[in-house]
Amino acid sequence: MHIPENLRLVLIIIFFTVLYYHRHKKENKMVAQETIDYVQKLIKENKIIVFAKSYCPYSIATRRTLFNDCKVPQSKALVLELDLMQDGQEIQQALLAINGQKTVPHVYIAGEFIGGNHELQQIFQSGELQKKLAPILA
């Protein structure tokens, strides 16, 4: 099928405009204060909490570092798989409002926001992670 050059250009522009507004709308969605309070309560009440997604390779790497390398017992950490939860998207929006990070995982240790997997791996390599975990695992 032949599509004239001009029409092709217009279609491409429309595609990217729709894509941009779709993303923008998602980012600006209001989060209920109730959800923010709920997420903050979870962070406060769990010494180690990871907001993850089940298919995400960065979340998988974070789990591996915590549970395999650092030998954190499953009972000492809460891992929430946001993609498998009905309110997962809302929780992710609340996390964005709380700590400004758009991607998963979100790692918290003793109430402190560590960051994503990249930051977790950095402090694992430096030995800082093991120091943060020591009082929790004692």
Ligand SMILES: N[C@@H](CCC(=O)N[C@@H](CS)C(=O)NCC(=O)O)C(=O)O
């Ligand atoms: N630098 C980040 C990368 C994490 C990342 O790209 N995660 C993807 C999923 S695998 C993500 O959150 N995408 C957006 C989303 O799922 O909302 C890290 O090390 O944690």
